[in-house]
Amino acid sequence: MEQLKPQDFPALKNDTFLRAARGEEVPAMCLCGCMRQAGQILAEFRETRAAQDFFASCRSPEVCCELTLQPLRRFPLDAAIIFSDILVIPQALGDGDSAWSRGGGPVFPEPLKGPEDLQKLKPVVDVSEDLGYVFRAITLTRHKISGRFPLIGFTGAPWTLMTYMIEGGGSNTMSKAKQWLYQHPGASTSCWQLLTDVIVDYLVGQVAAGAQALQVFESHAGCLGPQQFADFSLPYLRGISCRVKKKLKADGLEQVPMIVFAKDAHYALEDLSQSDYEVVGLDWTIRPQEAREKTGKRVTLQGNLDPCALYASKENIEEMVKKMLEAFGCRGYIANLGHGLYPDMDPEHVGAFISAVHKYSEKKEN
Template sequence: MNDILLKTLDGQLVERPPVWLMRQAGRILPQYRAVRSNMKSFKDLVKNPVKAAEVTIQPVDELGVDAAILFSDILVIPEAMGLDYNLVEKKGPMFPTTIQSWDDIAALIDGEEAALKLEYVYNAITETKDQLNDRVPLIGFTGAPWTLFCYMLEGEGSKTFSKARRFLYQHPEWSHKLLQKISATVAEYLKIQIEKGVDCVQIFDSWAGCLGTQQYHEFGLKYIRWILEQLPENTRTIVFSKGAHASMEELLDLPCKALGFDWQIEAEYIASQVNGQKVVQGNLDPCVLYADNEEIVRSTQRLLSVFKGGHIVNLGHGVYPDTPLSGVKKFVDEVKSFRY
């Protein structure tokens, strides 16, 4: 087994940092596009355990990354709670109905009852583990409560998520109740993923940067902390709070193994602030992979030179769908040839 990722998360010395990419199972791979073209929708692919396992493993075979991340979607949680969504090509997620009142919140199911509706995800984990045969670890994941809250209030993607943020001010008690329900579901969801065999889990808080520091403490990090505290002891956990740079001190205090960082914060600053307290994941600008090989090598080497261990190399966000496959491979190969 290639367990370099797990050793890094456990604080062990390794000869080089592990590398994987957020959204590595997707449109950058022709194999993925071939599978997707034969499915009626993205959701059909997510809900087909055999096909989900196939596309989960594709980047391991094609790119040689050090981990697979389960092919799924963060919005399976709102759907399991009773809020359906569609994924519209080139537009992203769309919710036919959104949360607008206390009655809407009260009507949602949560916790174990909701998590058990996601059997197709757990079957995909089993199928993936069988096919991977311990070649590399399998990462499970979920959206964070605040990010899921954003979609459930807004109904779609947004640059500002002003509807969701407005709701926090107008209805703080309702907001906390919804976040509690989401958190209870997420915690049970992750526990079942762990029982089914994922080797570590990542919490994606994609819209953390939409909130100010105090609001992110109150409506974001408090719930992430609670979820982490519900998981089995020694669970390998990664928290990626995109844009939450001002909350560094509180992020470092979370009971997780690793913190992911976006590309809008310098690696040198991250290293100086983290100072060995957590494993660092990230934080190359995804657009570097559009550059020529010389620039990809230069940027990757600069990132690698900052950390002397305790680093999972990744992008500062998901790899963009039209990224040249050659650029992705060059990045991965450069990391794999590096030695401390």
């Protein structure tokens, strides 16, 4: 297959998402790609995925492109988010090839057990070499989208990535990772700084490859209290946004909207809204009015319907969407779920959610 280059992309025909992300007035509230891996509810997605190992899929630009486009063929979304995974960064650092357990979660065969294990990680990562497959997937997908809507790149945040590297997989308590905070603060800082350096280069590389917006996922923020979040997560989230924007400018690349999603960190919304991100994502545990009060008009908000609401009837989904849109208002808002979809969800109910967003946002504009 001919290697497409990150240039001469088709003109963007629908910039609603990008305008909303920048806080501009848009003709209707727009809808992002229902968080990452939205396609897992689709039969065609599961069929494509079943053909090979998960991370083999992530390393194939053609497969990533196809998995990114499948939900967009089904649903009238206003943006696409590239198919990949946050754990490609620990892999690039040499933290072993994580496999996927039968339950669907990531497993690190050799997790970090103590500070001495940090010596096993690469001190410097060449993202073009070690993560170039993600960049090629972005470039290919950007061409294939043909300008119908923007393409979003993403990364995991340092604290979330470190939890996987220490826990060896998912955890309800993150007790091993939090043990590092108290017993090995210096080593924890070294790990976060290393991750941050890679994340910055990785995000800039995604923009160079064609990404038109970037999202940073702090998925495990809920395991930290307010003070821990302020000490161990927020400084690195701020550092990422600041450094990415400076590097984009230095490299002559376009400044793109950046989104931060810190799940369960509603206590930090005011700080997040002052952290140089254009969009702050919300989970379903906070009232829209409270989120507005905490963030003011500084940022666009994204969210926040409980994903499990999609198990309800279509009529109830429509009513919940109506209330959500009324609560958030028209300006500075991107309608979305408060987290990702679950594989057993009915695609028709996802369609009902999207249709309701379009229906009521258009009514509010008329």
